[in-house]
Amino acid sequence: AQRVTQPEKLLSVFKGAPVELKCNYSYSGSPELFWYVQYSRQRLQLLLRHISRESIKGFTADLNKGETSFHLKKPFAQEEDSAMYYCALATASKLTFGTGTRLQVTL
Amino acid sequence: NAGVTQTPKFQVLKTGQSMTLQCAQDMNHNSMYWYRQDPGMGLRLIYYSASEGTTDKGEVPNGYNVSRLNKREFSLRLESAAPSQTSVYFCASSEIQLEQYFGPGTRLTVT
Numbered sequence: 138a139q140r141v142t143q144p145e146k147l148l149s150v151f152k153g154a155p156v157e158l159k160c161n162y163s164y165s166g167s168p169e170l171f172w173y174v175q176y177s178r179q180r181l182q183l184l185l186r187h188i189s190r191e192s193i194k195g196f197t198a199d200l201n202k203g204e205t206s207f208h209l210k211k212p213f214a215q216e217e218d219s220a221m222y223y224c225a226l227a228t229a230s231k232l233t234f235g236t237g238t239r240l241q242v243t244l
Numbered sequence: 245n246a247g248v249t250q251t252p253k254f255q256v257l258k259t260g261q262s263m264t265l266q267c268a269q270d271m272n273h274n275s276m277y278w279y280r281q282d283p284g285m286g287l288r289l290i291y292y293s294a295s296e297g298t299t300d301k302g303e304v305p306n307g308y309n310v311s312r313l314n315k316r317e318f319s320l321r322l323e324s325a326a327p328s329q330t331s332v333y334f335c336a337s338s339e340i341q342l343e344q345y346f347g348p349g350t351r352l353t354v355t
Contacts, residue, residue, distance in 0.1 A: 143286075180346045180348050181334065181344075230292070232289075235286055236285055
């Protein structure tokens, strides 16, 4: 069965510091992975997906099939990055979400 | 374009009461989903509808029923609410690339 693991419930970094939100997955097929973000009191929205290889709001994520990881990175954290981040794995017609990591960016 | 809308935004129920959460989307998406969001557990899929006329169980379907009324609307019903169903409920819709668009959520408290 598919599984998505986000080992950190909370990640606290200083403004300007690098950010790495970890995501590992378990899936026997060819994975399609996403990062979703939920800002305070807002709905979830797509941040990026691995097939598009885009950089959104300075965030990037690389799929590493050998390590079964899809970590989210940003070189310099901003206050507005504070939010809840969810990694998700697409299988058939649905998504399996991780438990989420709250990113807190402090001054 | 309203995207995905949900009603109500907040609801308080007593144990044993029933209610229906409504969801509608105006993006002509084929697939719709219901999730619950609980602290420390992320989003868990309750039910989904891959296309109009079909519904399937997700990870946590017990205590819920759904109806895909038409292509736009997908409702979630709690027949006999329990305190364990206190949660935030999100509806989502998507097309074939699986980018899901979420509604604003319904905060449900069962006392």
